[in-house]
Amino acid sequence: GVFAAGEAEAPRRDPHQLIYFSHPSKGLETAREVLAILRRADPRFHLEVAGGARLWGGSEEAAAPLEGVGDHGLLSQRRLSSLLLGSTYSLQLQDREEPGALAIPEARRAGCVLLASPVGCYPEQVDDGVDGILIPGDHRKPEVRNAAAEKILWLEAHPEERQSLASRARRGALDTDTLAAAWTQHWGVLLGLEAAPTVACAECDGQALRLADGDHCRECGRFSPRRQDGESP
Numbered sequence: 001g002v003f004a005a006g007e008a009e010a011p012r013r014d015p016h017q018l019i020y021f022s023h024p025s026k027g028l029e030t031a032r033e034v035l036a037i038l039r040r041a042d043p044r045f046h047l048e049v050a051g052g053a054r055l056w057g058g059s060e061e062a063a064a065p066l067e068g069v070g071d072h073g074l075l076s077q078r079r080l081s082s083l084l085l086g087s088t089y090s091l092q093l094q095d096r097e098e099p100g101a102l103a104i105p106e107a108r109r110a111g112c113v114l115l116a117s118p119v120g121c122y123p124e125q126v127d128d129g130v131d132g133i134l135i136p137g138d139h140r141k142p143e144v145r146n147a148a149a150e151k152i153l154w155l156e157a158h159p160e161e162r163q164s165l166a167s168r169a170r171r172g173a174l175d176t177d178t179l180a181a182a183w184t185q186h187w188g189v190l191l192g193l194e195a196a197p198t199v200a201c202a203e204c205d206g207q208a209l210r211l212a213d214g215d216h217c218r219e220c221g222r223f224s225p226r227r228q229d230g231e232s233p
Helices: 024-041 079-086 101-107 142-157 157-170 176-190
Strands: 018-024 046-051 069-071 089-092 113-118 196-198 207-212 214-217 222-226
Touching: 018 024, 018 079, 018 101, 024 046, 024 089, 024 142, 046 079, 089 101, 089 142, 101 113, 101 157, 113 142, 113 157, 142 157, 176 207
Parallel strands: 018 046, 018 089, 046 069, 089 113
Antiparallel strands: 196 207, 207 214, 214 222
């Protein structure tokens, strides 16, 4: 993970800086198209891209140049943290139903406003309109990309709302020590090395493991996160 508990707020944050930090296959083309829409309204918007195909052991392939895009490729955690702390929005629009995405807590702890698709773990960890924004629909469709750009433009015109989203996300984000503790605890349970408390799942009333990061249902797979500040999602 990028951030430790108690990470200080970035001294300077660019209100027009967006970031995409993941493998290109998840949604880089959508992020680039959202930027193109934004730049037609305000050319100050720009997108910083980190990760690339080498992230999963592939060969790097340069994307077609696009004005306003800075491609950083695979970079160190220190450089990534600097990009995150300087960004205002993290674009995570995709259709891959990940059971867990480290990009969520890293963007939140950096104080970025997260815009994501409501797939996989995202609707479990992001409270739409409270600590992030969920954009429904197929992220490849023009109307969905336009909706994301319109939401960013609205937030630009309402900086108090934008700051409120970022502040709530930051307060509720779990630190990497907690995430690591949950990971090792879960493996301990699976390997029969330790036990974990169980509670009734709010979704199916099945048995949920209570781990360091929240409750994980063993029946339906629902995850109910435990925020860093103790608030419910």
